[in-house]
Amino acid sequence: MSRVVIISLCDVIGYNGAMNQTYVHLEELADSIVVHAKGDWTLYSEPQINSELASFHPSKKIVWDLSKINSFDSAGVLLFMRFDEQFRAKFEVDVIGYTSEQQRMYELLKKHSVKEAIPERSEGMLSALGKRAVEGYREFLEFLDFTGYLLVAFLRYFVHPKNLRHKEITYHIERSGLSALPIIALTSFLVGMVISYQSAVELAKFGADVFIVDLAGISITRELAPLITAIVVAGRSGSAYTAQIGAMKITEEISAMRTMGFDPFYFLILPRMLALMISLPLLIFFADIIGIMGSMFAASLELNISYSQFIDRLQEVLAAKHFWIGIIKGPFFAVLIAMIGCFRGLQVTDDTESIGAQTTASVVNAIFFVIACDALFSVILTEWGI
Amino acid sequence: MGVIIEAKNIVTSFGDTVIHDDLNLSINQGEIYGILGESGSGKTLLLKEMIMLLKPTAGEMWVLGHELSKIPYNEAQSLRRQWGILFQFGALFTSLTVAENIELQLKEYTGIDKKMRDEIVKTKISMVGLSAHVGGLYPSELSGGMIKRAALARALAMDPKLLFLDEPTSGLDPIGARNFDALIMELRELLGITVVMITHDLESIHSVIDRFSVLADKHVVAEGTLENVLQSNHPFVERFFKNEYTLANYNKRARHHHV
Structure with a gap:
């Protein structure tokens, strides 16, 4: 071998930048090119080794030297x-200087x-859309199935009321009713206040100050208190039902219950639903009081209507039907929230x-x-003239 | 062969409950080390202390030359790339496919291009005995044994020098468990990995484990090779290794060798 030309790959590809270490070193001999691999051939250096080798276009026999x-x-x-493999497809290739560990790793890989x-x-948009549609249809069918089961469980409750977990029901009344009092107090007080505050300005223009009582009284008892309570409870308890039942499904607690003959509808869902049916109307009643207190507070601040004046006027103008309509909505909303919460929990995979x-x-x-149901109430009651 | 993990006077307690009291053990490089003990003896807690998921109440834990209670953030992060962990129930990310699970660290920590990452992922999947199509499945579509294998492939993704296995053969059928053992042996042989495993599997203890420690009464009551451990007369060792079943197995094996 007389003529030995040593070229660094960096020279070949004209790379003279930040590369402080090369992993491949080419040595051109008369009848072959020796590829000296050196340094750490690991995950972290792979991208650079890859780019170094990719720019190498061999023209004759290749000898890998892995000794470094x-x-x-x-x-x-x-x-x-x-x-x-690439080199072997075109030229003769020899490998020298490898260790037995390298060989074993090579063989393993x-x-x-x-x-x-x-x-x-x-997947494509179209197939995703189709999947969603089928999924939606399946969910709808399962919801019908769920509703049917629940209805049967509910009817069975009237036949054998003793089977129901009354302790569970009281527990859930405490969890989703009693402990919701502070947040419901806060939200309904603020909403009552805001209603009064906003309308006070407009009413004062017409000198119709005292109508604030009619406005606040009716809107709070009939619409706002039930709606706000239901929304807060949906956020607080509906989500909790889903998460609890969902987690129980993942840990297979629900399967365990089923195999022991404990119907989850009886043990998990019905107690939650009944608890909410009892506690939601009570919460609405509570929200009525606090909401009216809020608007009373704002009215006395903004329009100088004293508390006693407000209450006198309230007794005159607020017909009991408004209050009852608000309360009646409670169990309906409760059924919706509990059913959806539990159904979604069972849908957890x-x-x-x-x-x-x-x-x-x-x-x-x-x-x-809840809002759709409220709208339905509104339409029906207006049609009936109530 | 240097010591790469050393627990010195480890104390672990939660309130009044003391789990480890003055516990010591050391693990050498390149060995397959077992941690054995009754349930409730704090095996998993000890493992968690080795991988920085839990800080011991007192004592020092040395891993790959770092004392874990005083390790700076950056060193902790780079230490975390040097080991692989197989959790008892796999702990695969459910929102990613198996291939994406394995690819995750490669994608985050290295500049390897997609084509090569795929190549690495496919090799790891094949190494743990799964076929390529499993790479496209989500963890919820896998059986228990497949989850274990996929999780091992993820643990091996970065070619770690240190592998922690929490009950690797539990939940596998006997044949699957033996294959898993063989795989661990092969990996140690080829990649020079140090393996630390929690196990109850007598077969694994006989066939793959070089040395192990027995946790009982808040301490390591015996440490060493099977022979060393058998010299102990601690009640747990007596119960676990010197019962009729184990002895019968022993004899069967011995007879087998004579024939």
């Missing part, structure tokens, strides 16, 4: 395999190299993401259906 490799891992060896591609799981998705869906659906 410090350390290597499967990424390094896989990279070697890839280029080795060779044994496990797979041609088959990993299937992609992304084995993965953690679905708990989040179902809880969100539970709150969104419950609020939507």
Whole structure:
């Protein structure tokens, strides 16, 4: 061998930048090119080795010299395999200077190299849309199924009321009724206040100050208190039902209950629903009081209507029917919230993401259906002239 | 062979409950080390202390030359890339496919391009004995044994030098469990990995584990090879290794060798 030309790959590709270390060193001999691999052939250096080798276009026999490799891992060896294969397709290739460890790793990876591609799981918009539609239809059917089961469980309750967990019901009344009092007090007080405050300005223009009482009294008892209470309860308890039942489904507690003959409708869902049917009207009553107190407070501040004046006027103008209509809405909203919350909980599948998705869906659906139900009430009652 | 994990006078307690009291053990590089003990003896807690999920109440835990209670954030982060962990129930990310689970760290921590990442992922999937199409499945679509294997593939993604396994063979059928053992042996052989595993599997203790420690009464009551441990006359060791079932197995094995 007389003529030995040593070229650094950096010179070949004209790279003279930040590269402070090369992993490949080419040595051109008369009848072959020696590829000296050196340094750490690992996960972290792989991108650079890859770019170094990719810019090398061999023209004759190739000899890999692996003797200067410090350390290597499967990424390094896989990279070697890839280029080795490429070179072998065109030229004769020799490998020298490898250790037995490198050879064993090579053999291990060779044994496990797979041609088959990993299937992609992304899908087109159209197929996603179709899937959603089918999914929606399936959910609807399951909801009907759920409603049927619940109705049967409910009817059975009247036949054998002793079977029901009365302790559970009181527990849930405490959890979703009693402990909701502070937040409901706060929201209804603020809403009552805001209603008065906003209308006070307009009413004062007409000198109709005292009508604030009619306005606040009727709107709060008939519409606002039930709606606000239901929305707060949907956010607080509906989501909790979904998460509890969903978690129980993931940990297979529900399957365990079923196999022991404990009907989850009886043990989990009905107590929650009945508890909410009892506590929601009571919460609405509570929200009525606090809401009116809020508007009383704002009226006395803004329009100088004293508390006693406000209450006198309230007794005159607020017909009992408004109050009763508000209260009656309670059990309806309660059934919607509890049903949706529990149904969404049962829809939870084995993965953690679905708990989040179902809880969100539970709150969104419950609020939507509560408002829709309220609108229905409004239409029907207006038609009936109440 | 240096010591790469050393627990010195570890105390773990929650309120009045003391789990570990002055516990010591050391793990050498390149060995397959087992942690054995009754349920409630704090095996998983000890493992959690080794991988920085839990801080011991007192004592020092040395891993790969770092004392974990005083390790700075950056060093802790780079230490975390040097090990792989197989959790008892896999702990695969449910929103990602198996392939994406394995690919995650490669994507975050290295500049390897997509094509090569795919290549690495496919090799790891094949190494743990799964077929390529499993890579496209979500964890909820896998069986228990497949989850274990996929989780092992994820633990191996970064070619760690240190592998922690929490009950790797529990929940696998006997044949699957033996294959898993063989796989661990092969990986240690080829990649020079140090393996720390919690196990109850007598078969694993006989066939793959080099040394192990027995946790009982808040201490390591015996540590070493199976022979060393068998010399102990601690009640738990007596119960676990010197019962009729284990002895019968022993004899069967011995007879087998004679034939």
